[in-house]
Amino acid sequence: MSMKNYPQGLLFSDEIQKQVREKFCNVESDSFGKRIFFENSGGSLRLKACIQAVADIDSHPDCLGRHQAQADVLDAIVKKGYEDLRIIFNTQKGSIITYLSASQVMFNIVGAIAHNVKGKNMVVSVLEHPSGFDSVEYYAKQTGRELRVLQSNPATGCIDVDEVIRNVDKDTVLLSCMYSSNTTGGINDIEKMVEAARAINPDVYIIVDAVQHAPHGLIDLSKLDIDAMDIAPYKFFGCRGSGVGWVSDRCAKLPHNRILCYSEDTWELGSTAPHVFAGYSAIVDYVCWLGSQYIDSADRRTLFEEGIHRIELQERGLLHRALEGTAMLPGLRSIPSVQVICDNPDLTQRDFILPITFENLDVTTAAKEYIKRGIYVFERKSPNHYSKRIVESLGLDGVIRVSPIHCNSPEEVDAFLRATMEIAKL
Structure with missing residues (x-):
């Protein structure tokens, strides 16, 4: 459709x-x-199913990786949660990151790029949420880079592609831009922005804040040559207390805070909260249910796409x-x-x-x-x-x-x- x-x-x-x-x-x-x-x-x-997941799952004291049956159940819940996050992003590549908030996700990703990638300037949009704008500004100052700011088009509430062309150059470390503005509602043409930036600097790291757009329009990382994206479940019909990020393979392997016994592309720190992952699955379950009211499919991503399309049309x-x-x-x-x-x-x-x-x-x-x-x-x-x-x-x-x-x-x-x-x- x-x-x-x-x-x-x-x-x-x-x-x-x-x-x-x-x-x-x-x-x-x-x-x-x-x-x-x-x-x-x-x-x-909030979805009732997300709230119920907290009560049903977090009431158990059991931890993952133990010998009792409940631990196996929790392991399965977390595994499915990761799988469903990849349904949302539509990619099997790269790594998933979870923190307490999407802002923490953004600061950690920007920091890893700024400290480990060569270049003279960092580019961010004026329309960004402070987690996007402030993280780029903070690390630009900390690492001695020029901060460049993409200006908005007041007629549309978006960032024009020409702004990317004007600001990105061969010395740009990263480009950060929201998928859509949480103040104007304007949807940026991320695909064309990415194409324009990569034509100028194929190696630039590109970050997209999808917190606002994810509950309202389809995200498809298989069509976006970017390095990082974040979403916030509490703005996606879920509960507060978690932020989710995705990073590309090359971004995932940049030096970052990590448990040293894990692989270098692992960003997760500390014990997982199974009820949070059950909430991710409850969100995807709901969108797939909505899609199933219009099409017949056994494929979860296909149903998810239809559900998001119907949300967008409504x-x-x-x-x-x-x-x-x-x-x-x-x-x-x-x-x-x-x-x-x-x-x-x-x-x-x-x-x-x-x-x-x-x-x-x-x-x-x-x-x-x-x-x-x-x-x-x-x-x-x-x-x-x-x-x-x-x-x-x-x-x-x-x-x-x-x-x-x-x-x-x-x-x-x-x-x-x-x-x-x-x-x-x-």
Whole structure:
């Protein structure tokens, strides 16, 4: 199925929507009452199966590698978790890394490259999460390299390929760029960026932060000639407390902190947490289940691909509804005093993140007004370190970030639009 065939998306049937929502915790309410959760870029709604895995598995005191049957079960859970991470990345090459957070993953990878690869400059995007930007800046200073920053296109919220061509040269150590922005929603053309960078410097190390994009669009490392990628399960319907990275064979063998009795391409440190790996499998199980509602296949990656495609189409359909509204309700593009930032008309180049502003309200006040109406969103603004560099690159001092996911419904989007109209009149 080509995603380009559905430029306005394709919503779930009522039955699929119902089944999807039943698989998530706290979809319509939390312990504080009924609400609509449109803050999934801060950490997505959780799958019930991921939460249950913690209770079912971590309640056992047993460790891996022992003689009792429970240890064998734990070994199998961890093995399957690694296999399912490779389903997500779609590669059997390279090494998998797990830490407590995706930020730790990024800092460790960037540090290994910076300390062991020759070159005079390091390149990073202005749109990066601080884990990406700060790690490159930190190690550039520590190793005496020039820091070069790819600037954003305010019209699309993306990084243009020309920026890569302008900044990467034969002396570039590494290039780091997000797959999609967690503030603008713009999807970067990573394949063309990689091709452009390798045409200039075939040996450059390339890192892609896929934390934002992985839950919303397909990742396929078999088609990307890169050296590292990270994802965050807590933004992929899973639990907090782990970050996952992948490194290429050449990157994996760079000197790094490791247990010396293990192979030189092993990055894992300390005992594994089987319930965390069960959570990885629960995420893949869910996406495959969704794919199985549309196609019949015995291949797990095939089902996973279909599931992600269906998530992408559903979210694009919700995005189109939010922007254009319905016959009875105006969309964001038509509500006076509301501005959609980086409003790229090509919805195939956007994850479902809506950065908006109000003419009559600052972004913090507006976010609180949404919360008063039972809709959870969040502001990204200067001088907050997580936001300043990004929003200022767009010529702004802040935006309200609206970030639903596929289990949100058209009715919730409509409720958001009604709240927006009220807030616009304040």
